[in-house]
Amino acid sequence: MIFRLLASAAMISALSSAALANDGVIDVVAPFEIKSPDPTTSGNVFIKMDVAETLLNADAEGHLTPGLATEWQVSGDGLEWRFHLRDGVLFHDGSPFTAEAAANALNIARAKPGLLETAPIAGISAEGGEVVVRLTEPFAPLPAFFSEYRSLIYAPSAYAADGSVTQVIGTGAYRVTKLEAPLRLEAEAFADYWGAAPAIGRASYQAVGRAETRALLAESGDADYVFNLDPASTTRLSSVDSVDILTVSVPRTLLLKVNAGHPALSDPRARQALSMAIDREGLAEAILRFPAGGTQLFPPSLGEWHAEGVAPLAYDPEKARALLAELGWQPGPDGILVRNGERFSLTLTTFPDRPELPLSAAVLQQMFADIGVEMTIDSTNSSEIPVRHADGTLDLALLNRNFALVPDPVGTLLTDYAPGGDWGAMNWDNPAFTALIRALARGEGGQAERDRAVAILQDDLPVIPIAWYQQSAAVSKGITGAVIDPYERTIGLKDIRWAE
Amino acid sequence: MIRAVGYRLAQAVMVALLVGVLTFLMMQALPGDMAFRIAAGRYGYDSVNAAAAEAVRQELGLDRPAIEAFGRWFMDLLRLDFGTSVISGAPVIEEIRHQLGASLQLAGAALALSLLIGPPVGVMAGLRAGGWLDRGLLVVSTALRSVPQFLMGLILIVLFSIQLGWLPAAGYGRPAHFILPALTLALGLAAASARITRDAMAGVAGTPFYAFGRWKGLGEGQLFRRHGLRNIGVALVTFLGLQFAMLVEGVVVIEAIFGWPGIGHALVHAIFGRDVPMVQGTALLLGLGFVALNAAVDLAAHWIDPRGTEKAGAKA
Numbered sequence: 001m002i003f004r005l006l007a008s009a010a011m012i013s014a015l016s017s018a019a020l021a022n023d024g025v026i027d028v029v030a031p032f033e034i035k036s037p038d039p040t041t042s043g044n045v046f047i048k049m050d051v052a053e054t055l056l057n058a059d060a061e062g063h064l065t066p067g068l069a070t071e072w073q074v075s076g077d078g079l080e081w082r083f084h085l086r087d088g089v090l091f092h093d094g095s096p097f098t099a100e101a102a103a104n105a106l107n108i109a110r111a112k113p114g115l116l117e118t119a120p121i122a123g124i125s126a127e128g129g130e131v132v133v134r135l136t137e138p139f140a141p142l143p144a145f146f147s148e149y150r151s152l153i154y155a156p157s158a159y160a161a162d163g164s165v166t167q168v169i170g171t172g173a174y175r176v177t178k179l180e181a182p183l184r185l186e187a188e189a190f191a192d193y194w195g196a197a198p199a200i201g202r203a204s205y206q207a208v209g210r211a212e213t214r215a216l217l218a219e220s221g222d223a224d225y226v227f228n229l230d231p232a233s234t235t236r237l238s239s240v241d242s243v244d245i246l247t248v249s250v251p252r253t254l255l256l257k258v259n260a261g262h263p264a265l266s267d268p269r270a271r272q273a274l275s276m277a278i279d280r281e282g283l284a285e286a287i288l289r290f291p292a293g294g295t296q297l298f299p300p301s302l303g304e305w306h307a308e309g310v311a312p313l314a315y316d317p318e319k320a321r322a323l324l325a326e327l328g329w330q331p332g333p334d335g336i337l338v339r340n341g342e343r344f345s346l347t348l349t350t351f352p353d354r355p356e357l358p359l360s361a362a363v364l365q366q367m368f369a370d371i372g373v374e375m376t377i378d379s380t381n382s383s384e385i386p387v388r389h390a391d392g393t394l395d396l397a398l399l400n401r402n403f404a405l406v407p408d409p410v411g412t413l414l415t416d417y418a419p420g421g422d423w424g425a426m427n428w429d430n431p432a433f434t435a436l437i438r439a440l441a442r443g444e445g446g447q448a449e450r451d452r453a454v455a456i457l458q459d460d461l462p463v464i465p466i467a468w469y470q471q472s473a474a475v476s477k478g479i480t481g482a483v484i485d486p487y488e489r490t491i492g493l494k495d496i497r498w499a500e
Numbered sequence: 501m502i503r504a505v506g507y508r509l510a511q512a513v514m515v516a517l518l519v520g521v522l523t524f525l526m527m528q529a530l531p532g533d534m535a536f537r538i539a540a541g542r543y544g545y546d547s548v549n550a551a552a553a554e555a556v557r558q559e560l561g562l563d564r565p566a567i568e569a570f571g572r573w574f575m576d577l578l579r580l581d582f583g584t585s586v587i588s589g590a591p592v593i594e595e596i597r598h599q600l601g602a603s604l605q606l607a608g609a610a611l612a613l614s615l616l617i618g619p620p621v622g623v624m625a626g627l628r629a630g631g632w633l634d635r636g637l638l639v640v641s642t643a644l645r646s647v648p649q650f651l652m653g654l655i656l657i658v659l660f661s662i663q664l665g666w667l668p669a670a671g672y673g674r675p676a677h678f679i680l681p682a683l684t685l686a687l688g689l690a691a692a693s694a695r696i697t698r699d700a701m702a703g704v705a706g707t708p709f710y711a712f713g714r715w716k717g718l719g720e721g722q723l724f725r726r727h728g729l730r731n732i733g734v735a736l737v738t739f740l741g742l743q744f745a746m747l748v749e750g751v752v753v754i755e756a757i758f759g760w761p762g763i764g765h766a767l768v769h770a771i772f773g774r775d776v777p778m779v780q781g782t783a784l785l786l787g788l789g790f791v792a793l794n795a796a797v798d799l800a801a802h803w804i805d806p807r808g809t810e811k812a813g814a815k816a
Contacts, residue, residue, distance in 0.1 A: 027671075029759075033769075036588040041542050113543060113552035164589050180598060181588060182769075183761040184672055206671050208759040212654065213670045220661035220669040353545040381772070382545035383536035383553070390550050402546065415549075422549040 025202040026479065026496055029217050030227035033182040033207045037158070038165040040112045042181075043149030048227075049205050050198070050494045051092075051187055052152040052170025055083055055102065055131070056143055058487050060248075062303060062407035064143055068097065068153055068171065069131070078138025078443055083131040083146070089194045091155035092175040099126035105153045106131070106146070108163045114150040115405060118415050140443035144408035149489065173198045173494035183207045199497035200479075211355075218243050218474035225482050225491055226474040230355075231289030237474050246484040247472040249301040251404035253294055254360065256348075256464040257385070257397040261427025264344055265395070269323045271461040275313050276320035277371045278364065284467040287359050292468040297457050298403060299468035301486050304447060305409055307454040313465065320371045329372070337372040345374040350398040351382040360466070361398050386422035394426060400469065404487050413437050413453075417462060425462035432456060508795040512788055519787040520577070520780060524570050527776045534774045535562050541587045541773020560586055573780060582784075583777035587770070592781040595766065600748075600785060602672065603755075603762040607747035609678050610685035611740065618690030619697045619736060623724070626701025626732075637698060641691035653684040653757045670759040681758040685751060689743055696739050700732035733804040741797035745790050 028049065035041040039052070046052045055069040069083040089097035103126040110116045110124065120136040133142060145151060158169040168176045173195060174187035185205040189198045206223070208214050215233030217223040219240050229237065229245070238245050256274070258265055265271055280293025295312030298305040329337035329344055337344040348364070350357045358379045365375045375396070378384075388394035401416070401423055403409040416424025418434040436453045439445050457463075473491070475482045480499045483492035535557040540548040542556070557563060576583055582592035625634040644652075657680060661669035671677050704710055705728070713723045752764035763782060770778040 035542065036590065038589070041544075041588075113539065113549075113555045114547070117551070180672075180761065181590070181595075182766075183759060186673075204673075206759055208670060210756050210759075213657075213757055213759060216654075216657050216662065216669045217671070220657070220665065222661065222668045222671060351545060381532055381537060381540060383540040383548045384532065386549050386553065387533050387536050399546070423546065 025204050026200045026225070026493070027223045028203065028205045028225045028227070028491065028493070029208050029214055029223040030205070031207065031209055031214070034179065034185060036165065036181060037168045037179065039109060039152040039154070040114050040150050043152045044488070045185065045205060046152060046168055046170065047149040047489055048491050048493065049185060049187060049203060050174050051168055051172040051176050052154060053172050054147050054151050054153065056147040058147050058407040058489060060486060062404065062487065064147060064407065067147070068102065072143055079135050081133040081142055085129065085131065086194060089171050090192045091171055092169050092190055093155055093157055095155050095157065097171050099129050099131050101156055102126070102131045102153050104156050106151060108159055109150055111163060115148060115411055116145055116151060118411065119145055138442040140441060141406060141408040141411045144406040145411060147489070148406045174203055198494040203493060215474070221476060224476040224479050227491065229472045229474055234472050242477050244475045244477060245472060246475055246482070247470050248484045248486050249292065249299055250469050250471045250486050250488065251299060251302045251409065252400055252402045252469040253297060253299065253465055254400045254467040254469065255297070256466060257399060257424070257426060258461065258463060259394050259396070259426045260462055262395055264346070267327055268460050269327055271464060273320040273323040273371065274368065274373065275461055275464045276316040277367050277373070278464070278466060279315045279367060280313070280466055283360060283363050287356050287363065288467055288469070290470050292470060294465040294467045296454060297463070297465045298409070298454065302403060302409060305450055305454065307451045309451055310455050310458045313458070317371050324371065331372055335372055336374045343374060344372060346395040347376045347378055348396040348398055349378050349380065349385055349388060349394060352379050353382055354400065357398055364398065389422050389426055399423060407487055410437065410441050414441055417457070428460070428462035430456055430460060504798065508791060512791045515787040515791055516784055519783045520574065523780050523783045524776070527774065527779055528566055530774070537772070537774040538586050541769070541775065569776070573777065582781035585775050585778045587773045587775045592777050595778060596763070596781055596785055599761050599766040600763040602760060603748050603751065603764065606678065606681055606751065606760060606762065607744055609682035610689060610747060611744055613682050613686035614689035614693055617686060618693035622694035622697025623701050625694070626698040627705050629702040629705070634698065637694055641695050644687050644691035649684060649688060650753045650757055652687060653681070653754055656680050656684055670757065672760055681754050681760055684754055685747060693736065693739060697732055697736055700735045701728065704728050704731045730804055734801050737800045737804065738797055741793055745793055748786070748789070
């Protein structure tokens with residue numbers, strides 16, 4: 001009876017939804033919710049959907065390429081950058097893209113929290129059709145900052161008087177036709193786009209938080225491009241005929257933030273011991289389901305920041321126990337180490353927004369117990385990490401850090417490790433490292449300096465790297481031209497066409 | 501009648517006051533630094549830092565006394581202004597309109613679908629209590645009630661989207677997107693409403709007046725329309741009212757599985773992100789909605805069964 005009802009209900013509906021897959025719309029599914037039209041909160045969606053653009057783009061190797069700016073150069077003293085802009089570009093409201101509009105958008109972005117706020121910018125202005133950025137000190141990664149999603153250029157009419165963003169009016173190949181925050185966006189090809197017109201006339205974006213559902217959408221053919229798959233679904237989808245799986249190693253690292261001011265952790269040998277207790281390959285294989293144990297902070301995909309010369313962080317619990325004994329720790333009656341009556345007991349703070357974090361924390365708990373270190377897990381809101389960093393109550397934190405929000409990680413290194421930051425080092429100050437990074441940020445130094453900086457992090461372990469991430473996407477065989485970008489800026493939407 | 505309406509109006513005012521005060525106090529009592537939580541909600545979990553939290557604190561005046569914010573919210577409310585969300589910056593009323601609207605649509609569709617399935621089956625089973633349909637219904641409805649909704653949702657997706665390819669697996673925007681989430685909810689609802697209808701029907705069918713109706717020569721259809729329907733109506737309408745309330749606020753799991761922009765999902769995120777205006781506005785509208793729903797159920801029950809109207813009105 002029930003089945004008959006089900007079947008008839010489904011049949012009625014099937015008539016109303018005959019064509020699901022190739023319906024003239026390219027359907028993109030990803031976990032990111034649209035919070036508002038503002039690039040600072042949801043620009044990562046708008047940049048992937050090609051509805052808005054940045055001054056510069058980045059290729060898969062992280063090299064900057066022209067975007068809305070065609071050329072850029074820095075003055076001899078490194079204090080003035082000039083960006084020459086593309087001609088004949090229109091915003092979606094029909095107004096022309098000008099240097100004034102670009103400077104306006106960047107100045108508004110700079111006043112809000114984000115990476116741009118941390119750059120030593122004295123002023124951004126429009127002069128003679130160029131965007132001119134004046135700095136208080138030389139800052140080599142500046143152009144990279146202008147390729148980030150929070151630096152998207154909107155038309156002046158997209159902003160209210162107080163700088164809040166009222167709608168998405170960009171210059172992209174697609175124009176937003178419907179924005180239903182938090183889950184849905186619809187767009188159509190923008191007829192006056194400056195570049196080649198996209199092959200597919202309409203596109204939709206749907207935020208789906210659950211990984212199972214995203215995988216099911218890929219499998220059923222409802223979605224053409226599904227971003228971010230969980231390990232179990234990747235395995236299953238790879239046997240589905242209608243879908244290709246794309247994977248790429250991304251510059252995102254799972255790491256353990258350490259309070260280097262904690263009495264038990266202030267000696268670098270204690271941090272090295274914790275590092276040696278971690279079976280990275282095992283953890284990565286079991287939880288992340290790809291063999292990418294992080295033997296240094298930066299993955300090979302970060303090119304020149306991945307140092308070939310440093311000794312990889314290795315798994316050696318025997319040596320870990322010996323190092324801790326050297327520091328005066330002796331096993332107590334229950335196996336937990338004791339020194340001067342103090343137990344080696346730590347609290348690890350983490351958060352469940354990424355499901356692998358609490359799981360990895362539980363694995364670390366076992367690995368540390370094996371060398372006699374007791375660890376309590378506190379899985380809470382992510383913001384507790386900066387809060388506890390500020391009030392000094394943090395022992396350990398498990399988190400993942402994207403080192404390439406901009407293609408040049410030096411900006412992130414400056415805020416996180418020179419000498420410390422909310423998502424990086426805590427109570428750690430290495431003047432040699434800070435000097436190296438500041439010099440690199442000014443544009444001084446090269447590969448040797450980068451390698452020395454990485455070697456310092458590797459020896460001193462202000463954070464303990466654990467694993468490198470991979471990003472994956474499921475792409476329907478009905479389309480061609482989709483890409484997966486290690487810098488997570490683009491999915492190649494405007495170049496996607498229906499497969500022949 | 502007038503007393504009943506007046507009573508509901510007074511109740512609505514009480515609910516509004518209580519919900520406003522309670523949600524405000526609860527949001528204040530939640531642990532954690534509000535500026536950091538709002539920054540995490542806005543900028544994403546790994547972009548929140550002390551500088552962003554400080555900027556949020558300055559922008560929203562979070563270091564001023566909380567009672568000030570409550571006073572402002574209350575004065576705005578008197579002008580029917582729900583304020584703006586601290587996460588999205590959009591007016592709260594627009595967010596609620598979109599997300600509560602989506603929830604109401606889904607709940608309405610689920611309820612309608614469950615009405616097509618549950619009560620007819622229940623009536624047929626109740627008319628022949630102890631028959632094969634009755635015993636079968638007991639088994640099937642128990643089974644359907646005991647399957648968790650998320651599992652039911654996944655089973656339906658695998659069956660209708662993956663295997664048969666008839667329906668979209670998840671999403672929002674086209675009428676076809678309604679069917680699977682509504683059906684998932686409707687099956688659970690129908691299982692319960694079929695049982696309730698069956699019990700009410702069996703009770704009515706066993707009464708002397710029903711036997712008399714049959715004896716004086718009414719056909720089964722006539723008998724049911726004249727003497728059955730109205731008698732099982734009160735129990736059914738009351739139950740449906742309760743279920744609708746549960747549906748609107750309790751379908752977070754289904755919203756998550758089907759990528760549906762519902763109010764449950766919005767409320768959970770608003771609480772995580774300490775979006776106090778959004779939480780207050782949503783709780784207030786939901787509270788008032790339930791008062792209105794109760795009033796509507798009462799009115800419907802009075803209309804179906806006018807006996808003892810005065811007494812019921814005073815008691816309701």
